[in-house]
Amino acid sequence: MLPAPYDRVLTELRSLLPDARLITDPLRTLAYGTDASFYRLIPKIVAIVESEEEVVGLLRVTRAHATPVTFRAAGTSLSGQAVSDSVLVLLGDGWRGCRISSDAETVTLQPGVIGADANRKLAPLGRKIGPDPASINTAKIGGIAANNASGMCCGTAQNSYRTLESMRLVLADGAALDTGDAESRAAFQRSHAPFLDALATLGTRTRANAALSERIRNKFRIKNTTGYSLNALVDYSDPIDILQHLLIGSEGTLGFISTITLRTVPEHAHKASALLFFPDIAEACRAVTLLKPTPVSAVELMDRAGLRSIENKPGMPPQIKGFGPEAAALLVETRAESAEALAAQVDQIGAVLAQTTTIGDGAFTTDPKACEGFWKIRKGLFPAVGAVRETGTTVIIEDVAFPLDRLAEATVELQGLCAKHGYDEAIIFGHALEGNLHFVFTQAFDTDAEIDRYRRFMDEVCAMVVQRYDGSLKAEHGTGRNMAPFVELEWGPQAYGLMKEIKDLFDPQGLLNPGVILNGDPDAHLKNLKAMPAAHGLVDTCIECGFCEPTCPSHKLTLSPRQRIVGWREISRLTRDGADPARLDALSAAYDYQGIDTCAACGLCSTACPVGIETGLLVKALRGQRRGAVAQRVGDFVADHTAGALDVARVGLRLADLARRTVGPAVVERTARALTGGHIPSLPRALPTATNFTPLPDLSHTGHSSTAATPSVVYIPSCVSRSMGPAASDPEQTPLPQKVEGLMRKAGFRVLYPEDLAGQCCGMPLESKGLATQADAKADAMLAALRKVSQNGLIPIVMDTSPCALRLKKRLTDDGMKILDVAEFLHAYALPRLTITQTDEPVVLHLTCSTRRMGLDGALTAVARACSSNVVIPEDVGCCGFAGDKGFSTPELNAHALRHLAKDVPAGAKSGYSTSRTCEIGLSHHAGVPYRSIVYLVDSCSRAKAPESAF
Structure with missing residues (x-):
């Protein structure tokens, strides 16, 4: 039951938004209310808006009831600016518009566009947006602009403030303004003349105060996101220009940005990087000062503690372990329009570096893999601390900036403060060209003593940054709740007074994100601290x-990986404490569907997670706990009788096909729903027919050795491929194992099969149900059979289904065995032995989760492009959400994951291709064209040629 006035607000919001986009249940308000900061506030209402009109209506309702509102984009902010205990407003799917100007000099973006997606669209044109935060693969444009986020290469010249062309915004009173439209500006000038006059007066008064104006200019010569963008008052005289630039960095406290147009910046293709080592911080910082005027794009500083935290990681130069306790490193990158220009820049930078003292080996390289390795080292610093922290603690990453000429002494003093307060694990790194340092440490908030330690530390840090160096307390992470009590300390009473005037002018009722940026409570940063209790060993490092959320197919349908972990942490805490049983019951009941049933367990979250967490493993473990002894016995039976279980599945498919042809799909669905007790509520249009593959007798024996002319290959069709044939509506009716075998023979391979093929299974279906013991037993049995037929790994092994290939690779402990996913086999072994005739027919390609996780998305794409000159990879599709059998039991997950697919299927496309038979069922259903294995495409475009090489 919501307290007043939230019950009245909810009632009125229901006239604007559907119930599905108004969230009040305890699980989702907790989960959706979580951001990346170390603060916890649980909203009363979470509202998901899809249009500017809905934002205006929502503000009208909340204003009428004096109810605070906080706008949230991706929730990657670190300073507590995106949490609320009132109404939290999230962006739905309707905010992903992206329009690039004809010359690509500007890009117009809605706030729901992920920064990296904007860059992907701009990349073919040689451009990108200026801001480049570390969270750019997750952070959305709305948050990037509202926080004036920067990053490693952005500096102070290419952030949102400096590259802003125009914006469309909504103020607290519901008024909308498009600053790039003359009519909108004129209308706003008529309707809001007193408001604009007041802004103009603020600007005139500020510019007339020479000391204050110079103070503001000096504060923004280095990175600074503490407080409001007061530089708008001295940089511009037009009140509308002042207005739109004040919204940059305002963290949703002054208005809502519904569209923004940014000037783009060059994205040079030619790059060179160098990881350089110095005897101490002082020499590294001296090098930074010398490098500042040279054509460097980024200079990243890493202190000795930071290097030590990652020195044992794969790819790290072994020399690091021998460096002294004061050593430091700089990661330097330079970019140019051409190879010749790049070489000249490297020479110029090298001449400057020759004036410094370095240790160890370090030189510029243009090798993309080496450069990528360097940047992985740099990006691994933050998670390196997070991965080894004690359970129950959180990771805090603070963000300050100093004048460049004092960076060395400030770094040493900061190291001293960390040691003084017992943060021995703390590391320091940052964007050295801008004097910007991040320091990372772990902190518990479960005792008064720990909270007091944090308070004393932050008090001393703030005093040091402001009083000794006149630096920025927040360089690029935003003020938030974390630094709001210290804004006046940094800026002084006169500038702070200006900020209060701005807030009062824009938001006289104080309803937009209250407590953020300006907060009169000196202890605000010590309240509403987030606890991080133990939940499960698989996810406690979260x-x-x-960062995981864009990869998750259930994100925005139910919960994302982050939200699943948040929910399970709270359930685990309540279970241990024995407190609030009613809340525990409510959370647990909701979690069954929201957390467990709708998780695809695809593992893509682990590829984006800074500490490598695969949330699906937690979900599978919980499924196993939930199933009980009976399910375990059923799992044992299925594992022991795999061939029989597949026969039963084939019978079901045959009956379903017969029934659909005789009584129609609707009757079949109703019958299936009734027979399974609702566990199969939907049957896709592309339901497979049954198949039962039997290898050709003359190719099913073992013992063959490879020769140069006729190499052997072991083929292990997945149990899905052996039981699920093409859909009845698919023009291609050859079962996949038969097609694979034929293609292998066409390419000149002798095909071998393991013994007891009918009973072989990698265990994937069992694992997805949480039956790990049975699943591993099946995988191990399959590996034993494959070891025998492959002559202990002498002959390569090919799997035709990517999820199964990944599972076997993960389970494999014998380095001598080579298991190839079908994409690997086609790319590296089959194509060189075939003559390909490329088609210009559009080919739609789906990169399965397993393909991505194995790093084979490039190989699969190359295979498709070898066969077609027109390969389309839908940009808004990641995991398809079919998840084995979830497409049958939880069809809404598949529908949600593929909700953007149909729009990306080009006219004239007759088919799509992938490497997972179950994924292809859902893809066919939602795309409107049949999907099948990539093997079919290669077979249709190829003919045999004489073999040129063996394995």
């Missing part, structure tokens, strides 16, 4: 950053 730092709740949200």
Whole structure:
């Protein structure tokens, strides 16, 4: 039951938004209310808006009831600016518009566009947006602009403030303004003349105060996101220009940005990087000062503690372990329009570096893999601390900036403060060209003593940054709740007074994100601290950053990986404490569907997670706990009788096909729903027919050795491929194992099969149900059979289904065995032995989760492009959400994951291709064209040629 006035607000919001987009249940308000900061506030209402009109209506309702509102984009912010205990407003799917100007000099973006997606669209044109935060693969444009986020290469010249062309915005009173439209500006000038006059007066008064104006200019010569963008008052005289630039960095406290147009910046293709080592911080910082005027794009500083935290990681130069206790490193990158220009820049930078003292080996390289390795080292610093922290603690990453000429002494002093307060694990790194340092440490908030330690530390840090160096307390992470009590300390009473005037002018009722940026409570940063209790060993290292969310097919349907962990942490805490049983019951009941049933367990979250967490493993473990002894016995039976279980599945498919042809799909669905007790509520249009593959007798024996002319290959069709044939509506009716075998023979391979093929299974269906013991037993049995037929790994082994290939590779402990996913086999072994005739017919390609996780998305794409000159990879599709059998039991997950697919299927496309038979069922259903294995495409475009090489 919501307290007043929230019950009245909810009632009125229901006239604007459907119930599905108004969230009040305890699980989702907790989960959706979480951001990447170390603060916890649980909203009363979470509202998901899809249009500017809905934002205006929502503000009208909340204003009428004096109810605070906080706008949230991706929730990757670190300073507590995106949490609320009132009404939290999230962006739905309707905010993903992206329009690039004809010359690509500007890009117009809605706030729901992920920064990296904007860059992907701009990349073919040689451009990108200026801001480049570390969270750019997750952070959305709305949050990037509202926080004036920067990053490693952005500096102070290419952030949102400096590259802003125009914006469309909504103020607290519901008024909308498009600053790039003359009519909108004129209308706003008529309707809001007193408001604009007041802004103009603020600007005139500020510019007339020479000391204050110079103070503001000096504060923004280095990175600074503490407080409001007061530079708008001295940089511009037009009140509308002042207005739109004040919204940059305002963290949703002054208005809502519904569209923004940014000037783009060059994205040079030619790059060179160098990882350089110095005897101490002082020499590294001296090098930074010398490098500042040279054509460097980024200079990243890493202190000795930071290097030590990652020195044992794969790819790290072994020399690091021998460096002294004061050593430091700089990661330097330079970019140019051409190879010749790049070489000249490297020479110029090298001449400057020759004036410094370095240790160890270090030189520029243009090798993309080496450069990528360097940047992985740099990006691994933050998670390196997060991954080794004690359970129950959180990771805090603070963000300050100093004048460049004092960076060395400030770094040493900061190291001293960390040691003084017992943060021995703390590391320091940052964007050295801008004097910007991040320091990372772990902190518990479960005792008064720990909270007091944090308070004393932050008091001393703030005093040091402001009083000794006149630096920025927040360089690029935003003020938030974390630094709001210290804004006046940094800026002084006169500038702070200006900020209060701005807030009062824009938001006289104080309803937009209250407590953020300006907060009169000196202890605000010590309240509403987020606890991080133990939940499960598989996920306890989660730092709740949200980087996983764009990869998750259930995100925005139910819960994302971050939100699943948040929910399970709270359930685990309540279970241990024995407190609030009613809340525990409510959370647990909701979690069954929201957390467990709708998780695809695809593992893509682990590829984006800074600490490598695969949330699906937690979900599978919980499924196993939930199933009980009876399910375990059923799992044992299925594992022991795999061939029989597949026969039963084939009978079901045959009956379903017969029934659909005789009584129609609707009757079949109703019958299936009734027979399964609702566990199969939907049957896709592309339901497979049954198949039962039997290898050709003359190719099913073992013992063959490879020769140069006729190499052997072991083929292990997945149990899905052996039981599920093409859909009845698919023009291609050859079962996949038969097609694979034929293609292998066409390419000149002798095909071998393991013994007891009918009973072989990698265990994937069992694992997805949480039956890990049975699943591993099946995988191990299959590996034993494959070891025998492959002559202990002498002959390569090919799997035709990517999820099964990944599972076997993960389970494999014998380095001598080579298991190839079908994409690997086609790319590296089959194509060189075939003559390909490329088609210009559009080919739609789906990169399965397993393909991505194995790093084979490039190989699969190359295979498709070898066969077609027109390969389309839908940009808004990641995991398809079919998840084995979830497409039958939880069809809404598949529908949600593929909700953007149909729009990306080009006219004239007759088919799509992938490497997972179950994924292809859902893809066919939602795309409107049949999907089948990539093997079919290669077979249709190829003919045999004489073999040129063996394995």
